[in-house]
Structure formats: structure tokens, C-alpha cells
Amino acid sequence: MEDSDIIGLYWDRDQSAITETASKYGGFLWNISWNILRSHGDAEECVNDTYLRTWNAIPPARPTAFQAWLGRIARNLSLDRWKQARAQKRGGDGMEVLLGELDACVPAPHGTEAALEDRELAALISAFLRKLPAESRIIFLRRYWYGQELRDIAGGLGCGQGKVKSSLFRTRKALRAYLEQEGVSI
């Protein structure tokens, strides 16, 4: 079923919208939650919550990129749950590793940086990513948007893990330089 048709079901308050969403994007959303949480139960709850949020948000929302829109909800919910689990000292440490890597992208403070709103900062990063070679951009987002393991990224792109590692290293370094150049504080 086309995304627009699924969204139409939400607008009609037809509960089959949930079933259609689960059928088309259930695995995709699970992918995201699992990569962050590494817990069956927590990932299941996050995906369920994603459907609930979607049901409550549409209408009035009418997302133009439904897949990314859903993924964003699942990602945020998963991060929230990961923080909760971390506070309770549950779950794995994969997310710690991932966030630690991202710390390397954060510019050193100089005192003159602009404290941008999240959306402004995201727009800057989008512009940065567009300048990258497609493969570097995809590797970066698969790691830090979708939370994929290095081996899974390598497997998906048909290359070695070493190539993925070096690409991520270069992109992190370039992003840090870019943000410093833009005078951004995170």
C-alpha cells in the first residue's frame, strides 16, 4: 500500500492504518529501536509507542516522507528509553559507544559560538552531509541515524569493516571542522 493511502487510513480513523504501517514498516522501525536498545521487550514497546504516537498525530499531521517520519519517532522514543534503562543500569552499552563516537564531532568550546536551536543545527548538518560523497553520507547515517553495527553497515554495502571505520573517522573529523568553522556550540 502506498504511504499516502496509509496516511489516508489514519485520517479516516481506520485502525487498519496501524496494521498497514506495521506490515510495511514494522521491520524498519524494529531495526532502529533494536540498534539503540538491544532489548526485545524495550524495542517492542518503542515500536508499539511509535504506532500510538502516529495514531495520535495523524490527523492533523500529514507527513510527506512517512518512512523517515516514523523512523524519527521510533528513534527518539528509543533514545528516551535507553536513557531510562541506563538510569536503571539495565541493557547493553552499545549506545554508549555510539554516543562516545559522536563526541568526537563536537567542536571544542571557544566562547564565541552560536547556540543554535536543534532544527537550525540539523539544517547545517544536512547541508554538510549533502557535500559528502554518497557512500560516506550513507555510512555516516547508517551508523548515527539508524544505529547500525559496523559489520552490518559493511555487509549492507558489500565492503569491509575497515573501510566503514575509516569513512566514519573521516566524516566525524570533517563534521567537527565544519561545525567549528560555522561557529556552532553543541
Add this chain to the structure above:
Amino acid sequence: MNGERLFRVLGLVDDELVVEAAPGFQAGTAVRRGPWRRALAAAACLAVLCCAGFAWRTVSAPRGDGTTAGGAAPGAENGTGSSLGGDPGDAPQENEPLSVEGTTFMSYAGPVFPLTTAEADTALTAERKTVWDFAPGSYHDGTPRQWGATVTDSYTLINPTEEAVTVTALYPFAGSFDELADLRPAVTVDGVETDPHLYAGAYAGGFQGVWQSGGQNGDQLDGTTLNLASPSSWTDYKALLESGDYLQQALEDAPALDIPVTAYEFTDFEAPAEYDAATQAIEFTIDRSKTTVLTYGFNGGAWNEETGWQQHSYFVPDGVRREPEKKVLVVLGEDIGDYTLSGYENGGCEREIDGVSCTVTRRETTLDAVLDELCRYYYDDYAGWQYGMTDRAVEAVPYPLFRRAAAELLVQYGILAGDSAVDRYSDGRLDDLISESTSQQRVLYLAVPVTVPAGESVDITFQLWKAPSFDYGCSGSENAGLQGYDLVTQLASTLTFTEQRASLVNTETIQIARQNLGFDLENSVTEVTLDLETEHYYLEIRQKS
């Protein structure tokens, strides 16, 4: 945390970049379970297997769980050979002959079990015939595809003695409450439909830790019991059933929970309209060696091990978000004493706000009464919308069995389980425990009273739709598209079988990939006699392309 903020901000990058980078993904089509909740559960495993390199293993990989089939091949009536199947990775061939091992699937549907009786020594003998009907269109989604099989499991009970024998025949089948509407067998006795009593065994699986990267040793489980571990092979069911204790427990009364508790119920919610997720929190300090707190309807919790401080919080229901309105704290042991209510702008409980309020009603009751109230609430008002269970699916679940299952879970694995308590339920969330009672795999039993006159026989037939075992479509598994079916011949049965046969019908749209039964579709061998010494038979098919 800077990295954390950057991670959140990255979530807002432009949609087309996100879509461009989406990992290769194929929508899950191989969903065998019922609507929504089960579909989600299947998708969950699918994603796990797609993306995390989760260590499900096929037979070609090392494993120690003894999931292989019995090695002995049955005698096909038309005398098929017994050569082994090829490498499981080979392209499927038409009517590939006998293999010594079946596949360990990612989703295991459980075998067809043999009939047994409540009585230990019946003097009855039995003949059995099991028919798998692969006619397309039997799956409840109404599509014309072939997915699953209609299984007719027929028994002739023979009484060789000179006195009538009356028994309670028990027919086991694997499943969960939320798929019961689709899985519950129809029963006939001598051709007359009957409506047998249903019993439900406890959760059939176990618990396992979280998969973590294990360095040189690959992925490993940590030492926790946070995740469910459903039965993944017939040997899991063998271990569960062969002592008879599992059935015995299923036939006994539900565990009594007449434990005095103090219940605090929260009602009359109010919060300022400008907050999307206004949160009500209750805080108190307890001695955790003397007081245990269970919750229902609460979204968050925090505690301090050293001071005994605890906080429980929930999003204030606004009538739109459909948060469950039932909010109850159940206190076992010493009461919590003084408590503080606070309002926050969101579930983070960081910025306090005014205008959040509720009414708290304290009452002294028993755990049985509270659990019954919560199970009834969940069953009547919550299951349908939350988990997509249709009215038909909900009505198919006898409430006393569901209520019993929740109590069993609490006693066997929850905070009342002592040393057997698992991490999964250690936070005392009754929501989790009650909701999972609907979806956990278990063995259910249909009880059919039967009297077999002296020297005569009675025919009992069970017809059920049987889901296949399978690997998820986007897992990349070489076994994706393969449907597994299996049968155990005598496991935990009290009956003395003199013959068992198996047959296939409506096979036009399928081809056999692996089996140890001896069918040969090309040569029209669709019925075989089983070797009663062989514990387990399996059949793996694909749809013809």
C-alpha cells in the same frame, strides 16, 4: 551530554537523506501471528535478525540445543529411499528426499502433539492419522496464498478390555491466548461436534540475557534474564512436558494470592492543557526489605538503593492519548506511609509545574482482588485497542485462564518467585506481566470426556489451523520462504499407540524441501506409516514458484 544532543539533532536531518541511507529493507510478509500485537512481535524478531546478527542458528551452524530430528526414517508405504538431503543452502529441489536433520527456524510454531489422557493407565490402545492440508487460502487473513496448513489429527481409541473405559482425553496444542481464536482446534467425537473445556499451561519458555558484542567470541548473552526465550525447538517442548508436571499444574487450581496489600488508586486527573505530557509523580521512602511496591499504569520510576527513596510517575491522561486511566500502586508488606505528589512538565520529572492533580484513594485488600481487578480492566477495556486484538480474538480467551496465567507469571517469575524471580519483571510493573500473559507461548489442552465401550472404539478428531515455523523474509536467511511443520509421536502421551500414519493433501502448490517422513510427491507417495520409535518428524516445504 554533547554526543547525545548531536544524536538527537541528527534525527532531524532532512528526510531525503534519511530515506537515501535506509538500510536495505523488505517489508515483512511472513507474519504468522494475529493482528497488530502478534504482527509486531513477529516484526520485532525480524528486525532483530535483520540487523543485529542475532545468533539464531540454522542447522548448519553449531548449536547445542539438540534440535535435530530423530535419525530413523520411516517406511514409506511405497518404499521411498532414505538418501540424505543436500546442503541446506542448495536451491530447493522438487521432492528432495529424506534429511537427517530439520531446520532450526527463527520462529518456531511448535509441533503437533499426540493425544493424551488425564488418567495415567487407561488400558486403551490408539491409532492415529495426521493429515496436513496445504490448500491455499486457509490463513485467516483471507488471502488466496498458501501459508500454514489445516491439520486433521484423528485418533481411534480402542478398548480391548471387557469393561467400558471412561477417560478425559487431553489434546495439547502450542500457542498463545491472543492467537487462540485462530488456533483452537475443532473437535468431533464419532463425528459429532463437541465443545471441550480448555486448560492452559504456564508460560512455556524461559528468559535470557541481552545480546552484547563479545569481542573474539562473537555476540554473547549477558547474565541477565531481561528477555523472553520462547521455545525454539521440539526438544524445548520435550523438556517441558515429559515429566508430566507441566500438565499437572495446568489441571490444578490457580495459585492463591490471598496476600494482604494496600492499594493506592489514582483518579480525577487534571493538568494544564498546554503540556503534551504533563506528569504526576508520587514519592515516598521505604525500607525495601519490608515493603515491595507493584505498579499498574505508571510510565516511569526511580529509586535510591541507599536511602529507600522511590518515585513513580505517569503521564496525565487527557482523554485523547488513550493512556490507560487505571493507575494503581500495590504495596506488599509495610505501608509506604507519608508520600508527596508532584506535577512535572513531562515524563523526565525534571521541571516541576503547578496545576497537576489527582485523587488518591487508599484501601486495604488482597493481591488476588487487585490482580483480578487489573486483569479484568485490561481484558475488558485495554487489550482491544492497545494490541489490535479483535473482539473475536478477545472473546476466544476464557477470562479465568488469562487471569490465572497472570497469577502464575507473578508467582513463577515475578516478585513473588523468590530465587526464581527474573530481571524482566523485577521493576514490579504489573502492566508488563499482565499484557505478556496474552502473548507468551504456552501449551493449551482441550479436555474431552470419552467413554469407550468394552471391545469397541471411539473416533476423536481434532482439526486446527497450524502456523508454519519460518525464517523472516528480510533476514537474509537461506531458509526464508521455507515453511516448517513437525509432529511428535508419543511425547508425554499415556496412550499405547499401535499405529501412526501421516498424509498430505492439496499439495499442488507446494514442493518438499526437507523431511524425514518419506513423502514423495513426484511419485504420488502422500501417505506414510510412522515409526513409533522415532520421537519427532518434520516436513519443510516451499511454495512452487
